[in-house]
Amino acid sequence: MLQRFLDPAILHGISSLDLVAKTVVDGFVAGLHRSPDFGFSLEFAEYRAYTPGDDLRHVDWNLFARTERCYLKRYRGETNSQLTLLLDASNSMKYTSHAVSKMDYARYMAASLCYLAIHNQHDPAGLIVFDDEVRNYIRPSTRQGQLYRLLAGLEQAEPAARTDFAKPMRHFQQFLNRRGIVLVISDFYEQPETIVKAIEPLRFHGSEVVLFHVLDPKEIYPEMKGPAILVDLETDRKLEVIPDYVKTQYRAKMDRHLEEMSERTRAAGMGYHLLTTDKPLDRALTEYLALRRSGHTSGLGGA
Amino acid sequence: MGFLAPWFLAGLLAIGLPVYVHLLRKQTTVPRPVSSLMFFEQGTQSSVRHRRLRYLLLFALRTLLVLLLALAFARPFFRHKSVLASDKLLLVAIDDSFSMNAASGPGATGTRLDDARRAALEVLSHRSPGQKAQVIALGGQMRLLTQPVEDSNELRAAVAGIAPGDGHATFGELGRGMRAMAESVHTPIELDLFSDMQQPNMPGNFADMVMPGNVALVLHRVGPAAAVPNWTVESVEAPGQLVDTKKARVLAVIAGHGTPAATRTVSLIVNGAAIATKKLDVPANGRATVVFEGLDVPYGESRCAVKIDSADGFPADDSSVFAVKRADPERVLFVHQASDTRSPLYFGAALAAAAQASFVLQPITPEQASDIDPSKYAFVVLSDVPSIPSILENSLIRNVQDGGSVLVATGLADSHREHIPVYGGDVADAHFYTRGSAEDAGFTTVGESDASHPSLKDANAWQGAKFFYAAAVDPGTARVAARLADGTPLLLDQQLGEGRVLLFASGFDNVTNDLPLNPAFVAFVDQTARYLSGQQRVSGARVVDSFVQLRNPANAASGSAAAKGATVDIVGPDGQRPLTLKQAAAAESFQLAHSGFYQIRFANGRDALIAVNPDRRESDLAIIPDDVLKLWSGSAGTGAAPAATESSTPPENNVSSLWWWVMLLSLVAALAESGLASRYLGTQREDL
Numbered sequence: 001m002l003q004r005f006l007d008p009a010i011l012h013g014i015s016s017l018d019l020v021a022k023t024v025v026d027g028f029v030a031g032l033h034r035s036p037d038f039g040f041s042l043e044f045a046e047y048r049a050y051t052p053g054d055d056l057r058h059v060d061w062n063l064f065a066r067t068e069r070c071y072l073k074r075y076r077g078e079t080n081s082q083l084t085l086l087l088d089a090s091n092s093m094k095y096t097s098h099a100v101s102k103m104d105y106a107r108y109m110a111a112s113l114c115y116l117a118i119h120n121q122h123d124p125a126g127l128i129v130f131d132d133e134v135r136n137y138i139r140p141s142t143r144q145g146q147l148y149r150l151l152a153g154l155e156q157a158e159p160a161a162r163t164d165f166a167k168p169m170r171h172f173q174q175f176l177n178r179r180g181i182v183l184v185i186s187d188f189y190e191q192p193e194t195i196v197k198a199i200e201p202l203r204f205h206g207s208e209v210v211l212f213h214v215l216d217p218k219e220i221y222p223e224m225k226g227p228a229i230l231v232d233l234e235t236d237r238k239l240e241v242i243p244d245y246v247k248t249q250y251r252a253k254m255d256r257h258l259e260e261m262s263e264r265t266r267a268a269g270m271g272y273h274l275l276t277t278d279k280p281l282d283r284a285l286t287e288y289l290a291l292r293r294s295g296h297t298s299g300l301g302g303a
Numbered sequence: 304m305g306f307l308a309p310w311f312l313a314g315l316l317a318i319g320l321p322v323y324v325h326l327l328r329k330q331t332t333v334p335r336p337v338s339s340l341m342f343f344e345q346g347t348q349s350s351v352r353h354r355r356l357r358y359l360l361l362f363a364l365r366t367l368l369v370l371l372l373a374l375a376f377a378r379p380f381f382r383h384k385s386v387l388a389s390d391k392l393l394l395v396a397i398d399d400s401f402s403m404n405a406a407s408g409p410g411a412t413g414t415r416l417d418d419a420r421r422a423a424l425e426v427l428s429h430r431s432p433g434q435k436a437q438v439i440a441l442g443g444q445m446r447l448l449t450q451p452v453e454d455s456n457e458l459r460a461a462v463a464g465i466a467p468g469d470g471h472a473t474f475g476e477l478g479r480g481m482r483a484m485a486e487s488v489h490t491p492i493e494l495d496l497f498s499d500m501q502q503p504n505m506p507g508n509f510a511d512m513v514m515p516g517n518v519a520l521v522l523h524r525v526g527p528a529a530a531v532p533n534w535t536v537e538s539v540e541a542p543g544q545l546v547d548t549k550k551a552r553v554l555a556v557i558a559g560h561g562t563p564a565a566t567r568t569v570s571l572i573v574n575g576a577a578i579a580t581k582k583l584d585v586p587a588n589g590r591a592t593v594v595f596e597g598l599d600v601p602y603g604e605s606r607c608a609v610k611i612d613s614a615d616g617f618p619a620d621d622s623s624v625f626a627v628k629r630a631d632p633e634r635v636l637f638v639h640q641a642s643d644t645r646s647p648l649y650f651g652a653a654l655a656a657a658a659q660a661s662f663v664l665q666p667i668t669p670e671q672a673s674d675i676d677p678s679k680y681a682f683v684v685l686s687d688v689p690s691i692p693s694i695l696e697n698s699l700i701r702n703v704q705d706g707g708s709v710l711v712a713t714g715l716a717d718s719h720r721e722h723i724p725v726y727g728g729d730v731a732d733a734h735f736y737t738r739g740s741a742e743d744a745g746f747t748t749v750g751e752s753d754a755s756h757p758s759l760k761d762a763n764a765w766q767g768a769k770f771f772y773a774a775a776v777d778p779g780t781a782r783v784a785a786r787l788a789d790g791t792p793l794l795l796d797q798q799l800g801e802g803r804v805l806l807f808a809s810g811f812d813n814v815t816n817d818l819p820l821n822p823a824f825v826a827f828v829d830q831t832a833r834y835l836s837g838q839q840r841v842s843g844a845r846v847v848d849s850f851v852q853l854r855n856p857a858n859a860a861s862g863s864a865a866a867k868g869a870t871v872d873i874v875g876p877d878g879q880r881p882l883t884l885k886q887a888a889a890a891e892s893f894q895l896a897h898s899g900f901y902q903i904r905f906a907n908g909r910d911a912l913i914a915v916n917p918d919r920r921e922s923d924l925a926i927i928p929d930d931v932l933k934l935w936s937g938s939a940g941t942g943a944a945p946a947a948t949e950s951s952t953p954p955e956n957n958v959s960s961l962w963w964w965v966m967l968l969s970l971v972a973a974l975a976e977s978g979l980a981s982r983y984l985g986t987q988r989e990d991l
Contacts, residue, residue, distance in 0.1 A: 092338035102338070189339035219338060229334040230343060239340050246343075253342040 008100040008108060008277060017151045020108050021115035028112075028285050047071040082140045082180030083117045083125040083288070084207075085110050086172070087154070090131040090163035091233045092189050097218035098278065105277040106185045106214050107154045109284045113183065114150040116285055118142060125150060126175075129157040132164035134171045140180070162234035165190055165198035172202060179206035181291050183284075188213050189234075192260040200268045208291050210271035212284055213261060217276045220254055222246050307378035307960075314373035321365035325358065364976040371969040379961040391491045392451055393436040394481075395423045395458070398498035399465050400442050400472035401847070401898075401921035405499070405617035408527050416467055418525040419497035423462045426495050426523075427455065438462055441498070443470025443848035443896070445480040451488075469847040469898040471918035472498070474935075475506030478513055485515035492518045499526040500932060502925035512935060520936045528926065532562040534585065534613040535922035536569075536623035539844065541598065541607065544628045546661035551598035555609040555623070557583055558590045560923040562615075571595045572608045572622075583611075600629050604912040606900050620922040625844045626900060626912040632663040633681035633836060638688055638695075640716060641668045645812035646686040649819035650828060657829030662836070669695070677702040677709075681836035687714030687810050691724050699725045704800025706907025708835035713774040714810030723776070726797060726804050732775040734791055746771050750788035756796065757834040758805065758827060759784055765823050772815040773808045781806070801854065801907040805835060837909055844914040850892045851913065854906035872904040876915070 050059060050070035060073040087110055093103040100108075110127065117123040126140030127150050138146075138153050163186065176182060182202050188195055188211070195211075202209050224243040231238045258274060265272035273287060306312065337343070403416040423438075430436055435451040438461040448461040481494060494514065498504070500522070506512055514520050537558040545551045553571060564587040571579040578599060585591045593609075600607070610622035635654065639646050647666035654662050662681055673692045677683050677699050685691065691699075703709055709725050722729060736747045746769040752759050759765075765785070773791050781797040795806040809815045818824050845851070853871045870887045874880055876899025882890060895901060901913045 095336065095338040187338060189341050216338070230337045230340060231334040232340040233336050233338055235340070237340055238334050239343055239345055241343050241345070249344065250342050257342070 008105050008279075008281060017107060017111045017155055021111035021151065022119075024108065024112040024281050025116045025120065025285070028116075028282050046074045048074055081121075081123050081291075082178055083113065083123050084128065084140055084176060084180060084182045085113060085126070086128045086130065086182065086184040086186075087157055088131065088163055088184075088186030088188075089129050089135060089157045089159050090161060090186075091159045092163065092187055093214075094159045094233055095187075095216055095219070096277070097216050100277050102187055102214050102216055102277055103157075103159050105275070105281075106212075107157070109212065109214075109275075109281050110154055110185060111151055112281055112285060113288055114147060114154075116288065118147045118150075124180075127153045128168075128172065128175060129153060130168040131159070131161040132167055133161075134168045135160075137175060139175075140178075163187075163189060165195055169198040169201065176202055176205060176207060180208075181288065182207045182209045183212060183288070184209065185212045185214060187215055187219075188261060192257065192264045195261070196264045196268050196270075199270065203269060208271070209269075210273065210287060210291065211261075211265055213258070213272065213274045215274065215276055217278050220251075220258075220276065222250065304379060304381040307380060309377055311376035311378075312373060314376060315370065317369045317373065318366050321362055321369065324365075325362045361976065361979045364972055364979060368969060368972040368976055371965055371972055375962060375965040375969055379965060380958050381961065382958055391434065391493050392488060393426070393430050393434055394439060394492055394494045395426060395436060395462065396439040396441050396445075396477065396494060396496045396498075397423055397462065397465050398441045398472050398496070398504075399468040399470075400501075400504070401469045401619070401917040402472075402499055402501050402617070402924060403525075404467045404619045405526065405531065405533075405924060407525065409531075409616065414467065415499045415526040416465070419523075420462050420465060422523050422525060423495070423497050424459055427458050427462065438465075439480075440465050440468075441472045441477055441496075442468040443472070445476050468896075469915075469917045470896070471848065471921055472501075472504050473506055474504050475508070475511035478506075478511050481518050482515050485517055489517070493521060494518050495521045495523060497523045497525055499924070500524045500927045501921070501923070502927050503920040503923050505927060505931075509935075514935075522932055522936050524926075524932075530561045530925045531616050532560070533615045533617045533620070533922055533924050534559045534562055534565075534567060534611055535617075535620040535919060536609050536611055537590065537919050537922070539609045539623045539625050541625050541627060543626070544630060544661055545598065545600070546630070546632050548599045548629065549597050551627075553595040553598055553607075553609065555593050555595075556590055557585050557593060557611055558919075558922070559585050559588055561588060561925065563587050564589075568612045569593045570610045570612075571598075572610055573598070573600050573627075574605055574607075577610075598627060600627050602629050604628050604910075606912070606914070617922065617924065620917065620919070623844070623916050624898070624900065624914040626914040628912070630661070632661045634665050634679070635662045635832065636672070636675060636677065636680040636683040637664050637666045637686060638669055638672050638684065638691065639666060639686040640688055643687055643714070643716075643812065645814070645819075646712070646714075646810065649813070649824070650684065650686070650811050653819070653825045653828035654832060656825050657832065662832050677707055678705070682708040682710060682832070684710045684712070684811075685724055686712045687716045687812075688724065689716045696724050700799070703802035703804060706801040706837075706905075706909065708802050708805070708837075710805045710807065710831060710835060712807045712809065712811050713776070714812065714815050715772060723806065726776075726795075726806050727799075728776050728779060728781075728797075728806075730774045731777055734773045734775055734787075734789070736771050736773075747773075747788045747791075749793065750786050750790065752785040752794075753783070756782070756784035756794075758794065758796075758831040760826070760830055765818070765821070765827075768816060768818040768821045768823065770809055770816040770818075772810070776806065776808055803835070805831065837911075844916050845895055847898055847915055847917050848894060848896060849915075850894050851901075851903065852892050853890055853903075869906040869908075871906055872902075874902040876900055 047060065047063070048071065050072055054072055058072045058074075060071050063069070063071050087106055089103070093106060094101055096102065114125045114127070117125040122142060124140040124142045125146065127136065127138040128134060129136040136153050136157065138149055184199060199209060199211070224241070224246045227240060227242045229238055230241050262272050262274075271287065271291070273283065275283060397416075397419050399416060403419065404414050407413050407415050407418045427436060433453060435453055436458050437451045438448040438458055440446045440448055448465070449457055452458065477496070481492070485492065535558055537556045540554040542551050555569060557567060557569060559565070562585070564585065566582055566584050569581050569583050570577045579595050581593050581595070583591050583593045598607070605627045606624065607627050608622045608624045613621045637647050637650060647664065651664035651666070654664050665680070667675070669688050669691045672695050675695065675698075683699060683702075699707075699709055703725065711723060711726050713723060713730060736745060748770065749765045749768060752765060754760065770787055770793070773787055773793060775791050776795065778792050778795055781795040783792045783794070784796055785794040787793050791808065793808050795808070797804045797806065809818075811819060813819050818827075854869070870884070871882070871890065871893075872880070872887065873882055873893060876897050882893070893903075895913070895915045898915050898917050901915060902910070903913060904910050
């Protein structure tokens with residue numbers, strides 16, 4: 001029932017971004033089955049005999065009272081994973097063929113991920129908004145009010161310029177000096193080789209990098225019945241296009257681009273997911289939780 | 304080429320509108336945005352050319368549409384020389400009215416009709432090769448004698464076959480006929496009219512004789528150019544039926560048209576023998592009346608005439624015929640109550656006082672009338688009898704359906720009874736005006752009367768009659784001939800089968816009204832008796848082209864037994880029967896087309912001898928003034944065609960309007976523009 005709140009077309013009717021995020025995440029979480037893989041509270045793991053130097057706060061005093069032996073209580077703890085969202089705010093993200101633009105979709109997704117990370121997982125989350133420059137940077141944190149700073153940053157992220165991955169990526173390096181999860185949300189209208197070359201260095205600190213390729217469905221399967229004049233949202237260049245080309249060569253080029261994006265990012269050890277703006281948002285959330293479980297939920301720790 | 308309304312060409316400025324719209328559309332074309340042109344390539348030039356071509360075509364169509372609309376309103380036309388002579392229809396109209404029987408000139412032996420036929424044949428012989436012609440006779444009616452044909456023999460035979468007629472021609476009929484013809488014939492028409500151009504042939508309204516635009520009228524006058532003096536027997540007044548030959552008198556009016564004062568000999572002829580002759584002084588261009596006392600005719604029908612020795616050029620109108628029937632007095636059955644002695648007294652006195660009526664009243668009470676055969680009586684009067692023996696009522700109804708007549712008077716006795724014998728209706732109410740409001744004097748009078756009804760020719764005299772009682776009868780389908788001041792029907796005429804029932808809603812005594820004491824009562828009884836006995840229908844003389852009713856149309860339409868199989872028999876003046884057997888079994892009326900005597904047996908079995916005279920307006924041989932003729936011929940077509948004897952009009956410039964063609968092209972352009980524009984708009988809705 002609550003799954004329907006993951007539909008971007010429905011979320012478009014909600015003006016407040018935090019409410020969007022809460023709706024998405026709560027609906028997503030409520031739809032999950034109870035699973036040992038996705039625990040959010042601290043769970044008991046084992047008892048270990050006390051050795052000198054151990055923190056006395058972890059001693060199970062109840063057991064000590066019954067058995068007069070000193071044991072430490074160990075829990076399966078979840079390590080905090082720093083989540084950094086890189087949001088493309090170039091003009092091309094304004095494109096839409098229905099109610100939800102790519103930028104809206106990206107905002108919903110970013111807001112939901114931030115909410116899930118901070119509110120549910122207690123992970124520090126940060127945001128970098130970029131086009132051909134870094135336009136906004138919010139340092140990852142779990143401080144009070146971090147979620148609202150992130151949502152405000154997302155609200156202010158209006159598409160303005162054209163995309164240039166190479167230039168802002170240089171600055172990303174200085175921001176991302178701690179390992180964590182880096183999610184890049186963009187429409188990636190650039191050569192896959194250039195994109196991979198620009199983003200790959202983010203992995204060098206040990207971060208997991210995942211690319212969310214957001215496209216409008218009509219960008220993948222365009223329809224055109226007659227000749228039309230098209231204008232590029234980023235460069236304002238105009239072009240006369242005929243339907244025959246769109247039906248044949250454009251689709252072939254787009255398919256090849258998507259395929260190459262998938263292959264090159266995976267080859268570089270990065271995750272890649274193609275998301276269309278008419279699809280629910282749960283896929284991104286699922287991916288995020290899977291990443292936390294697989295790569296960044298290691299070891300046992302005290303509660 | 305020219306324009307009838309060139310100021311509408313200012314509408315060509317509207318061509319700027321499509322120009323503006325197309326320029327505007329080009330400027331406001333909104334390219335559709337895409338995220339990136341990374342995967343797009345420039346389309347081929349052919350697509351752009353195709354679209355531009357389509358825009359140009361649409362622009363051209365819109366411009367053409369505006370241009371054509373402006374042209375259509377400007378009414379373009381082009382002049383061309385007169386159409387080929389062979390394309391013009393030649394109409395030869397010959398006046399065969401009664402006046403065309405007059406001599407063609409002083410001392411001439413031929414008639415005007417002979418001259419007209421000769422001139423018409425001359426025109427036909429000079430027509431262009433291949434030109435179609437049509438022959439028309441203009442008598443009492445316009446008759447098409449041929450179809451438009453090229454066959455000279457057929458046309459000449461039609462002209463030669465035009466016999467002298469007795470009708471009265473009117474050029475108004477010709478004008479109406481030509482206007483009707485012009486609606487179906489779109490080629491130019493040349494109408495050659497051969498006539499004596501008699502003044503009485505002019506209609507009352509000149510506009511009636513104006514010809515339509517595509518008719519060129521050429522007038523050919525035959526006969527003398529000036530009016531010819533002519534004496535004629537203008538009218539004869541004689542009884543249609545008489546009993547006492549010594550009391551009968553014949554009154555004839557002798558008229559002179561353009562004549563000097565002269566003494567004319569007037570003869571009264573009965574069955575071919577002159578029984579009386581009188582000398583009469585006729586004033587110059589005036590009228591005189593001669594009276595013959597006594598009309599000694601044998602029993603039965605007699606063919607009579609009043610004749611003058613005019614010694615003028617138009618001997619055909621020197622006599623006027625009339626038919627007289629001598630018979631024993633016809634009996635009228637008067638059924639009244641035994642207690643009512645006044646009604647037969649008043650009615651009988653009035654019937655006896657009537658000059659022309661020849662009826663004997665037979666009063667009888669209802670009880671005595673049981674075994675009476677109504678068919679032996681001229682008509683039957685039911686005077687205030689609330690009930691009659693059923694055997695009498697049935698025989699009366701049968702008699703009426705076979706052509707008999709009944710006069711019903713509803714007096715005070717009927718006020719207590721609803722059903723009216725024979726008539727079939729009911730007395731809805733009884734109006735006693737003696738007990739009326741105080742504002743009147745206790746009586747009412749006749750409010751309105753139909754002077755065209757045969758019983759009420761002198762209806763104005765009824766105005767002085769006072770009515771104290773009247774039965775209120777629902778008129779239904781009956782004709783209401785007279786009403787009282789309060790609207791109560793007073794005299795109703797109901798057709799029943801072949802006969803009729805006349806209902807007088809009051810009594811014939813002097814209790815219910817004082818009409819019997821009024822002089823108008825005699826005239827009413829006389830006219831009613833003649834009307835109900837059938838003398839009205841057959842007596843006197845008729846005019847050529849008038850109609851006589853042979854059977855009741857309603858009865859014939861309903862197919863009643865009385866009408867089925869009842870044939871009429873007509874013997875014309877020439878001794879021939881003009882109707883075929885089929886026509887005789889079904890014809891409702893007959894047109895008396897010739898002068899003379901018609902022997903007619905009607906559907907109801909009655910015989911009549913009807914005398915028919917030509918319309919005496921034809922005897923006035925005055926000529927239409929030349930200026931009027933010029934005006935008339937000038938009113939036809941676009942060019943003036945004065946009275947002349949030329950056989951063809953000179954060539955003239957004809958104007959052909961292109962309006963229809965321009966509008967047709969506009970329609971085509973509009974349809975093409977709609978189709979193209981809809982395709983264009985469909986492209987605009989595409990989405991990427």
